Amino acid sequence: MVEKETEQDADDIKVPCCCSQRWILAYVAYLGFLCLYAVRFNLSVAIVCMVKTETNNSSMGNDHINGTCPGTSESIEVTNQHAEFDWDKDTRSNILAAFFYGYIITQIPGGWIADRFGGRRIIGSALLICGICTILTPVCARTSVILVYIVRAMNGLASGVCFPAMSSVWGRWAPPLERTKLMALYYLGPPSGSVITLASSGYLCEYGFDNGWGSIFYITGGMTLLWVLLWFILTRDTPLEHPWITDAEKKYISGTIPFNVENKTPHLP
Numbered sequence: 001m002v003e004k005e006t007e008q009d010a011d012d013i014k015v016p017c018c019c020s021q022r023w024i025l026a027y028v029a030y031l032g033f034l035c036l037y038a039v040r041f042n043l044s045v046a047i048v049c050m051v052k053t054e055t056n057n058s059s060m061g062n063d064h065i066n067g068t069c070p071g072t073s074e075s076i077e078v079t080n081q082h083a084e085f086d087w088d089k090d091t092r093s094n095i096l097a098a099f100f101y102g103y104i105i106t107q108i109p110g111g112w113i114a115d116r117f118g119g120r121r122i123i124g125s126a127l128l129i130c131g132i133c134t135i136l137t138p139v140c141a142r143t144s145v146i147l148v149y150i151v152r153a154m155n156g157l158a159s160g161v162c163f164p165a166m167s168s169v170w171g172r173w174a175p176p177l178e179r180t181k182l183m184a185l186y187y188l189g190p191p192s193g194s195v196i197t198l199a200s201s202g203y204l205c206e207y208g209f210d211n212g213w214g215s216i217f218y219i220t221g222g223m224t225l226l227w228v229l230l231w232f233i234l235t236r237d238t239p240l241e242h243p244w245i246t247d248a249e250k251k252y253i254s255g256t257i258p259f260n261v262e263n264k265t266p267h268l269p
Helices: 002-010 021-050 089-103 107-117 119-143 144-159 162-173 177-185 189-207 212-232 248-258
Strands: 056-059 073-077
Touching: 021 089, 021 119, 021 144, 021 162, 021 177, 021 189, 021 212, 021 248, 089 144, 089 248, 107 119, 119 144, 119 162, 119 212, 162 177, 189 212
Parallel strands: none
Antiparallel strands: 056 073
């Protein structure tokens, strides 16, 4: 009975929808998680351009397949004019894995930290760190491989809090009847970031500035920093804190979410 009255009240006051602040939050979150996955996957393609290909001497004993005389050998070498580093396979795999060493650490405490200090601050700060670490990657790579490990691990540490923190934000912004729609929109960000980054990185490797591969990090990191500015301007932790929200939308969100959205997580006993 109470739910029906609440829905009827929402209809009577004509709550804004697509241009409302909760939907603007979803649009901005979509772009943010697109950037999050862009700085996560950019190295997967860039490292192919960064590292010199090793020479492979293979025996051509299977003449019926290759059409060559048995016992001859052929030296296969794929050269990349943009490559600068002689990292072996173990080094490359450790660089790619360094992100996840940091990522697994902050997954569990991410939600609690967001409830304690506010999801807006946590997500904005995390993407700020990711953007800075990404922009510094070319300089670190040309200085020391240890620095690459560090910036990738820091990138993972910062990225790990984003999903739990965003769930904390939606707990205060998403009415029950719209929660799946709002979250579905922002969940499009990760696959979009993966597809766009993987598709564009190869082109940037060949035609980008700073020897091709460097432009991948500068562009994805720069876009992330611009998004951080947009995030802090357009979003707030709760509807009651937002300066541009309408009274109708504020009343609608506060009336449908079944707990006090202003509550912060208390101290652990």
